[in-house]
Amino acid sequence: MLRGFVLTLALLAGTGAAMANCYEGLGCDDSAYFSKPQLRQLSCQSLWEVRNMIYQQNGYCFQSDRARKVFSNAGCWINDQGAVKLNVYERKNVATIAEVEKSRGCN
Template identity: 35%
Template sequence: MKKVSLVACVGIVMTATATDAPAAAQSCWELWYERNHRYAVNGFCFSTDLGKRTFSEFDCWTKNPDLTRAEQARIDVIRAEEKRRSCKVN
């Protein structure tokens, strides 16, 4: 029983850590995806073909999604890293 609990806890920690990995540790594609996924789950309507194809399973209803402070802060970190690397995914 203790082994199961420990494994479950480790899985939760690994999931949380992977979600907010340092932006510098991700590829340009991963940065683009994470940033835009945060918009997609908040109803953003993409105008590019890549955005539309990648996030077609999400409903869209706005060009100005309401983001939490944490979401906006993470997006700001990602954008800064994309700029630093001169990423050109889309």
Template identity: 40%
Template sequence: MRRLAILSLVLPLATPSLAAFPCDELWGERNAVYADAGYCFRTARGIAAFGNAGCRYDDIRDVPLSARDRAKVNEIVRQERENGCRG
């Protein structure tokens, strides 16, 4: 499994430095959280980046995330919106 662990040093929570990361890296870090928690990816991009070996959750709403991981995902999503990232 390929992991784009680039933000673990600048997160766990809001930081102005997130704006410096390109959309692809934000996408990768956000989805790495879900992959680590057992999400089964549906898109070719997600499957290519993370695979589905050992996945357990087909619905992203069912993926159990810690409060820290949920905050990390929310902050990344906020930054993706601010940067105008798509998908």
């Protein structure tokens, strides 16, 4: 029994499972869908930070100087953004944030 528990813990530790970030007025990025009206309340900088925090917590190694300065690449393990495994909420939230950023002309 103990051996099975230890094996389960080892497998979970090896998955690199992300921990959610939760935001007042939005919810947690891995278990709630962010709405466009909610996101429109955020600045371009905040939208960029929330979107990139989702990638950071899932192991992405940032390529731009701006992102590396804000997020650091300590502990990252994925160099290709397209290879980052996002759950259904994270994937939708990243897409919705990107849509709002584009509609507002954010850089």
